[in-house]
Amino acid sequence: MTTNLYINNSKFIAGMTMKNDAEPEHNNMALHAxxxxxxxxxxxxxxxxxxxxxLDDFVCANQTHSANFHRVTPEDKGRGARQMDTAITDTDALYTYEPNIVLCSFTADCVPVIFYNEVKGLIGVIHSGWQGTAKEITLKLFEHLTQAEQCNPSDFHVQIGVALSQEKFEVDEDVYVKFKNLGYADEFMYHNEQTHKYHIDNQLTVQKQCVLAGIPAEQIMMDRTCTYVDPSGFSYREDKKSGRHLSFIVRKGD
Structure with missing residues (x-):
């Protein structure tokens, strides 16, 4: 099985491709790596x-660890699906109201966020590495959807995909300070006295951002598989030439 299916019902299908040594390039999905x-x-x-x-129903972005997001329209169909130069530029989150468009996000340790709002018929994906989390991309997108798109936060359902675990995500003080300055991430960090490194739980910090945006905690699911430890994970920390997972969601057409 090379795909974790998180959602598969009459209206939405969402999941995340996994590493598989039997597939070309271990089932890598990234043109940029x-x-x-x-x-x-x-x-x-x-x-x-x-x-x-x-494949021409797919939409991909050129991710840059930004807090930028893009509302996908029918004209965007196929962007980045076959070649990098057509991808949506400088963007780390995509959302759309359109049916039959497969929104894509690429990760290898970073936190993938997949979400839908059945009331609005809205779907989205977010790429939140530590830089995106420090820039609060998830919180900012949900605040935008609440304010500009008139969404009710309690209508969102969120799936946080596989990512680097807190044990394996060790950082220096500069990154720790960025998370400390968020004001709500202290409980998701600890200091290792032996190595003098800080360990951050990026998944739980992103989950907290969803809660701060008003999404009910019981509507936020999380896959705690560690990309570094689990053989089905692509880990940039472990291998700088690592491939990438593809997280996706599509709203099925009427």
């Missing part, structure tokens, strides 16, 4: 077929 782009496109084609969509 690969050996052969043709193999990546083939891997994406397989995913599209399994979801019963076309």
């Amino acid at each position: 690969c050996e052969n782009s043709k193999r990546i496109v083939e891997n994406r084609q397989k995913l599209a077929i399994s979801l019963q969509y076309e």
